[in-house]
Every structure is written in structure tokens, then in C-alpha cells.
Amino acid sequence: MEQTYAIEMLNITKRFPGIVANDNITLQLKKGEIHALLGENGAGKSTLMSVLFGLYRPEEGVIKKDGRVVEIKDPNDANALGIGMVHQHFKLVECFTVLDNIIMGVEPCKHGFLQKAEAREKVLALSEKYGLRVDPDALVEDITVGMQQRTEILKMLYRENEILIFDEPTAVLTPQEIEELMQIMRNLAAEGKSILFISHKLNEIMAVADRCSVLRKGKYIGTVEIKDTTREELSRMMVGRDVEFVVHKEPAKPGKTILEVEGITVASKTHSKDAVKNVSFTVRAGEIVCIAGIDGNGQTELVYGLTGLEPLKSGKITLEGQDITHAPIRKRNTMGMSHIPEDRHKHGLVLDYTLEDNMLLQRYFEPEFVSKVGFLKRKAIRDYAGRLIEQYDVRSGQGPVTVARSMSGGNQQKAIVAREIDKDPELLIAVQPTRGLDVGAIEYIHKQIVAQRDAGKGVLLVSLELDEVMALSDRILVMYEGEIVGELDPKTTTVEELGLYMAGAKREGA
Amino acid sequence: MKEQKRSLLRNNAVQSLLASLLCILIGLLVGYVVLLLINPAGAGEAIVTIVKNFMTYSRRNAQLKYLGSTLVKTAPLLMCSLSVLFAYKVGLFNIGAAGQYVVGAGASLYCALAWHMPWYVCLLAAAVAGAVLGAVSGLLKAYCNVNEVISCIMLNWISLYMVNTLLTRVKETTSPYTFTLASTNPGAILPKLPAFCMAWFNDNQYVTIAIPLAVLAAVAIWVLLEKTKLGYELKATGCNKFAAKYCGMRENKNLILTMAIAGGLAGMGAAMLFLTGFEQWQCTQSSIPGMGFNGIAAAFLGGLNPLGTILSSYFIQHITNGGAYVDKTMYSAQISDFISALIIYLCGFVLFFKFALNNWLDRREEKKAAKAAESAEEGGKAK
């Protein structure tokens, strides 16, 4: 008997200038299953999902729903067919409330007047039922990414979608939130909803998915049953070679102090309490110091304070013996501070600029790239960008002249990492440097970070991922509610102990 | 071959050009319909007159002379549209070009008529005055977070009345107009073009170096935006001010600098008109000269490209001048402004048409691809 699928995407081909993003891809989604989609950065996952959601029209191929051919011209069509999507980069209106965002486009109206009370009840009921905690009246710009994510999910549920697409939902979540999300996904699937789930984290796929399809460079490689496969096999299918999951590194040989932070306090933007309270620590040459902690415990503000994006309320920062407490950002950067920012779209990139211009962002004023009278040296810039693209394997349709906005999320991240590491900084501040990267790219970036350390540079790593923290760091500082509550040695500590510190259940000297 | 054709239609510049032409066409069409409604008898003729502008004269000499007049007024318009465009590229909407134009006129005329300065000083004074006014909006935005549109609109009116007051000191006793340059300070009149160029315009006395200067300014702005470090920095600030801050660009400085440059352009534009002696300032005027506002339209019609604005500024001035020749016995005097306003208004749709054009291209390609797939299938079956 032939099985009917909830969704079938047959022989889909989608081209972009300079690249075939989807090359004859076939994907079949069973009803009630969680189907993972795996592939390197730029493999075409988001594109394929955007085709299903009606954002792109494929040049070739058909889409079937419940065995019938359907035409999806735009997201409204998708919505009418019960297809919903949570995008890799959220699409919420910042200055609207959570509730407004959820009902946008399908507002219940009576005689032309909004019936918000009704909508609100429905939203609250849904959020209760699925354990999706949100504050309906909070403005989106004020809530955490975790809550933004839940808002996006509620948006789909509110529209009573049957087919749910999650494009890298876990890249921005904390481990706790990821656990919650997986449970929510299981519940949804158990109810008969079909889920497409994109992730680079093989553990998650192994934990939650029923089947997994793998793409590589726009081509379909195969589909496997999760219960018959392993992490290693999946990564081999995806990258085409074996990937090392452990980071090899020699013991650290810390040298002179690079960064000294003395009692800094940074105000919070959202509430009246200080986000960072009287924090002191040092980073020495040749070591990787990691700030661990649950998201929202002041790590973001600490980095803003160090890099000069936010002013300090008090305290002192010394970089290589020079007081930079009040130094402008450019001064810090040229003195040898590099910063891989947390939010790649907000700080990391000028999305409307080309890839090469983005790679130039920290160096456009250097004599190598600009003549004495202020003309940019285009040739030098292109060569430089070409080298970085090659070295860091940044994939895009048109190389150096690709507009950053059109690049895949992971490749955008690679471009930023390349730019910041290649500056050869004395101090590298890396916030979630591997967010959204595939396992192969993570392996490479980790090697680069260790190489920086071995070259006698200081590295300050801020990461929410415990695996990354444990694998990379030479010293771990745990941040809880704006304070550093413990300093741990990754060689002697356990993940459990780290977790206790992060949750605030344990602190040094207490 | 086919590939080439496709890429040509997809080319941004070509698209801008097509979209602009379409806007113009629709504008003329709507204008024609309105004229028909008002007075069907002369509609066709009136539209033709507007488009013909100086070509309505049958004598070649007259044609050349009035081509010159159109160009004389194109120069300031081009400067104003460059002002708007420049600010726009940095993410600012400089609706204050009108006010900056006004203070430019005030400064240049006062320097010329009260202090008897030579032309280059007057020209410079106009640019400085415009730049200062622009910088005020920039400062307000940078340090007090006042939206530049609001501050610009208010400054427009403040400038107008300030300049009216100032120039009253150098006006004729019997009329509201300022002294003529020719009688008071001929040294303030911009130098004419070399003799052989003057011949092209039948020695129209108002044709001065202002015209090539404005074109030069357009090229300079293009170079500045596309080729220099400053342009790179300013555009980055305009596209994403957070990223600009992150990489150490000084956002506030850039904001103020941009508004100052934009203001300087508009201010200088005014001097390029008033220092030809083509017009005198009317000290009792109570509406802001439209030049700055038309600059907005010219900037968009030009596809927000400095070189494109050379063409669009000329076009807008062309029809504005042409409007003056419409038969006033059939239509009221305002009709010319009305028609040009219609076209200018439609210029705002350039971006919309570009979008529509892209959509249309997408659909056409899809159809082609579908056909190709079909025929390939058939071919396969035939085998």
C-alpha cells in the first residue's frame, strides 16, 4: 500500500544568481512525525523550507499535500494549507506586543473593530495547553529570544497550522529552553501535527526526530530512520568526511595579563537593577577564559561594557596595561580587541553591504585598503575578502560581491568570525561564536580559537552551550544575576557542578 | 544571447531608467486626462506644449536661448536633489533642502548686495549657510533625538522669514525685490561660460559656470558615495547604525556631517541661481520656494543615483518651464504647476514600478521554465 504523506516536495529546484540552492530535492513528511533536516551551512535548508512556505517559487518541482498537488504562491496560500514557519531569524514586529504579533494578519474583527479580548483568551489557552509561557502584553523588543521563539510558535498554533516548520529554533536558546522546546515538539507531534525541524545540533536530532533527511551543497543525500543511525553517521552524510567532536588542545601556558577588569558595573536597559554588578577578573595571554551562565544573567551587558557599546557605571578596564575604561570603540578595536557579537544581524553585519564590504568593517581605514586621500582600494579589498572566503569556507552565490542579506545564516556567521579572528587581535571576545554553524564549521572555528590562544593571545569566550564551554575553556567563570559566582577548572569540574553554579544554587565562598 | 537580455532587464540602472520613464509617461497621461476634463478643446495641444518646452519657438535662436534658461534653473534643482539623495543614502530624509536653499539664497545675496563681495565668496557663503542650517538638524537629531523631518520643516519656515527680514535691507524702495546684481555689484555675477559654449545658448546672459559646476557636483557626490572611505562609512551608518557603532564609527559625527554636506549642497544650489541674476529675491514671499521640495522628486525619479539625478532634474525643470507656455486663455495660470506636480508626484512610484517589473520578470521566467520542462519531457517521450 502506498503511504500518503502530509507533505511531499518532489524534485524541487530553486536557483539564485550564481548558485543552485536546491537541486532536484525530494522530501516527504509523514503525518505526525518529527522530520529533521540536516545539512552544512548554505546547503539549502532554509531555501527549501521557504519554498514550502511560499516565500520562494521553485523553478521546478511540485508540492503535494495529503497526496494532492497544491500551488503555494505566497505565505497566505501556505497558511491556508495549514503550513506555518518559525524563521531562522525571527520575523516579529519589535514595537508591537506579543499578542498583537500573534494575531497579526488574522485579527478577529466584528463590524471592523478588533476583538482583542477573544483573541487574548485563545492565546492564553494555547499557551497554557502547550506550556508556552509568554506575557501577551510585553513589547517584543523587551522580551528574551526564548520568549520571542515561543511567540512565533504560538503564532503558528493560533492559526491552527498542521505542518510546522522550525528553522534552527534552538540556535538562540539556552539548554533549558531547548529541553522545553523539544518537549513541546513531542507533544505537538503526538497530537498529529507534522514537524519539520532544522538543526545543526546532532544531539537534538537524535533526541527528538523520527527521521532525518540530509542535504549537501543543494543536493539531496538521503533520508534515514533515527533509531537506526548514529551521530557519526549523520555527520558523515552531511559533511562527506568524519568530523571530530572533541577539541584537541595542549595545556594552557598563560603569560602576561592582557585584560584586567576591576569592579565594573553596567546598568540594565530593561530594568532598574544593574545588569553587571561589581565584576572583576583577568584574561591572560595564552588562555581561553569562558564566561558561562544562563542567558540573561548579565553576560551581554558585560561584553557591551568591555567593548564600549554601553558605558560603565563604575569600575576600570585595562587592556595590555592601558586604561581603556573611557576609550572610544575604535580605539579599543585598533588596540587589539576583537569582538564576535552576539547578534549578527544587529551588530555584526551591514546586511545591505556586500560580503567583501562586510569583511572590511573593522579595517576599512587602514592604509592597506584606503589611499591617502580617502579612496578605497577596491582591488586590495577584493583580494583580502577572497582570501578570507577561501580560508574560512564562506559559501555564497556570488563570492565577494554577494549581498550579505542573501547569504545563509551560518555563512553570515562565518564571515564575521573570519573578520574578527583575522584581525589577529591581542584579545578576542567571542560571544556564541559558533551559533548556527554546522559541525564541520564548528570544528574549524574551534581550532582557530585554540590557535589564537597558542599564539599567545587572550580569548574571552561567552557561550551558553555547556559542551563548548567544557571543550574550549582553560578557566570558567560562572555568571549569575550579574555577578561572578564561581571560578572553575574545566579539567576538574563536572557539567553537573557547573549547572549548579549557573542556576545560582551554589557559589564560591558561600 | 538570451542570458544577456535577461541580465540587462535585471540590471538595477536599467530598471531605474525604465521605471522612471514609465512614471513620466503615466504622469503625462493623467495630466492629459485632467486637461481634457477642464477644457477638452486644448488638452492635446497643452500637453504637447509642456513636453516641447522651448521647442515651441519656431526660431532656432529662441530655442537655444530658452534651452539655456531651462538649464539655468536645472542647476539649482540638481543641487537640491543631490542634497536630498546624499542624506537619504545615509538614512536621513532631508526635507530641509528647501530651507537650506533659502538660507543659501539669503547668504549669497546679502554678501553680494550689502558687502559687495566677489562671486566666489558669495557662493561659498551660501554653501556655509546651508551647511550650518543642515548641521543644526543633524545636531538636534544626534544629541536630542529630534526627528530630522520635524526639525527640518520647522527650520524651513524660520529660514524663510529670517531671510526675508535680512534681505529687506538690500531691496528696492519701490518694489519687494532685492537690488539687481548688475546694478549693484556686477562682480558677484557668476562668470559666463567660454564664448564658444555661450554660442550654444545663443548668448543667453544667464548661462554661467553654475551649470557645469552642478554636473561636477553630481559626479563628485557619486564618487564620494561609491569610491571613498567616507562614503563607505556614511552608508554603513545609514544602513545599520548599530553595526556602525560596533565597528567604531562615530554615528553622531557622521549624522551631523551628512546633514552639513547635504545642507551645503542645497545652499550652494541657491547661489547658483541667484548669482546669475536670473531672479531676484522677493522679500514679501510667504511660501517656501519649491526648489528644495522638487529636489526630493528629482532624487527619486533619478533612481537615487547621483548621475541619474542629472537627467531627472533636467526633465522636471523641462516640464516646469514648458508649463509656462500653456495657453492661458484656455487654462488658468496654475495649470502648468499642476501638471508638473502630477508628474513629480508619480515619480514617487519609481520604486513601486521596479518591484512590479521584477515580479513580472519572475513570472515570465517561470513560464519559460515550465515550457522548457514540458518540451523536454515530450522530447524524452519521443525518444
Ligand SMILES: Nc1ncnc2c1ncn2[C@@H]1O[C@H](COP(=O)(O)OP(=O)(O)OP(=O)(O)O)[C@@H](O)[C@H]1O
Ligand atoms: N534570497 C537569496 N538570494 C540569493 N541567494 C540566496 C538567497 N537565499 C539563499 N541564497 C543562497 O542559497 C544558498 C542556500 O542558502 P540557505 O539559506 O538555504 O542555506 P541553509 O542550508 O539554510 O544554511 P544555514 O545552515 O547557514 O542557515 C546559500 O548559498 C545562499 O547564499
Ligand SMILES: [Mg+2]
Ligand atoms: Mg538556514
